[in-house]
Amino acid sequence: MSRGGLMRFGAVALMWGSTYFWIKMALGGMNPTQFSLVRVAIGAVAMLAIVVLTGAALPRRPDVWLRLLLVAFLVNALPVLLVQIVPDATGEDVGVVSVFNASVPLWALLLAPLLRERAVGGRTVAGVLIGFAGVLLMFPPWEQVSRWFTWSSLINFVAAVAYGYALFYMVRVMREENMRPLVLSATQALFGVAWAALTLTWQDWGPAPTWSSEVLIALAVLGILNTAVVFTFFVRMVRDDGPVLSSTVLYLVPVVLLLGSVWLEDAPLTALQVVGMVVAAVGVLVARLGTGPAGSAEPADVDAEPAGPDAPARPVTPAVGRPAGSRTAAHRRAI
Secondary structure (H helix, E strand, C coil), X not given: CCHHHHHHHHHHHHHHHHHHHHHHHHCCCCCHHHHHHHHHHHHHHHHHHHHHHHCCCCCCCHHHHHHHHHHHHXXXXXXXXXXXXXXXXXXXXXXXXXXXXXXXXXXXXXXXXXXXECCCCHHHHHHHHHHHHHXXXXXXXXXXXXXHCCHHHHHHHHHHHHHHHHHHHHHHHHHHCCCCHHHHHHHHHHHHHHHHHHHCCCCCCCCCCCCXXXXXXXXXXXXXXXXXXXXXXXXXXXXXXXXXXXXXXXXXXXXXXXXXXXXXXXXXXXXXXXXXHHHHHHHHHHHCCCCCHHHCCCCCCCCCCCCCCCCCCCCCCCCCCCECCCCCCCCCCCC
């Protein structure tokens, strides 16, 4: 992995792993409905500013926006809809949510052949399995088995599968529409605002928020860094490394979450959890053995600005986004 790729990988793991604590800080002055709308609004403004400053252009064709709407539905709207439809499905068990989030690389691995995408190498498969085993050690499913057979678990299962498919679809859209990760991220932020505003039709806005320095800092971090910058980093990783390899960052999210709980909340840390964190990290390293700049997903000019949103797509080669037979190298929900 290049130095830039390593920095993006670390930033995503750190930000998504700490999301729970920033959300908790923000909810000290506002309710979840207010938080959802304000956070995505800040993120959308930040993304549009970055788009303007970099000279990028949003899509113009309606069919492209429809494809991007499908990504937004799979990644954001579907889990919320399921929570609204299914009774008593709060999904507040952090351990269960973390395990299902971490199952995304497994689903990407299983979906690749079904979607006629090129399979990843044996080392990556081994790394994915080892990393997921580490997450299971951090949040053992054999403890309190009943919590895994709930509506919450069903929702998180469906959301994980949908997210795995969405990663492949992101790669396909960026490839076929010659779209930069920045542009895809910006459109997702805009859809996020629309979705949060729509949910106000069935959710109570409640009393006015109580603004404080802590609430404002948390909103800035979650809106600008998480919703805008870090999500763009992740989309770039998906494009460059492919859905399976890029999603292994989700193995490090619970590591950051556990360490943050120990540091900020004096939570106990068991020996099994420590072993799980080490195993998860080893899984990520094994998955990435043999990958690097030579195995990147696109040619050297991947960051060049496209000729225009309606220009013909140039041929690119996502790591897990080519038909079989072609040659390639290989928070809490993650908010």
